Amino acid sequence: MDNGTLVLLVPILALIIPIIAIWTTHQRKIEEIRAAALSDSNAQAAARAAALEERVRVLEAIVTDKSYDVASQIEALRRDGSAIEHGRN
Helix, strand or coil: CCCCHHHHHHHHHHHHHHHHHHHHHHHHHHHHHHHHHHHHHHHHHHHHHHHHHHHHHHHHHHHHCCCCHHHHHHHHHHHHHHHHHHHHC
């Protein structure tokens, strides 16, 4: 390597190093923003899942409750529905 090449490489490297530093800082900030957005999305999904789990627990409690006679209530609704349909005709 001769002196002319070295004279050209030193300023080029002096300019490239800060550009690379700025680019890596920018990339790190982008990844932090993406991670924060993903974290918010995950928190919302977890909250929705917890709410749905609670609703399922309530429905299970209702259906498994001995005093709650689902079958007879369904039959009563069917009878009432058929009476309503016959009344319209």
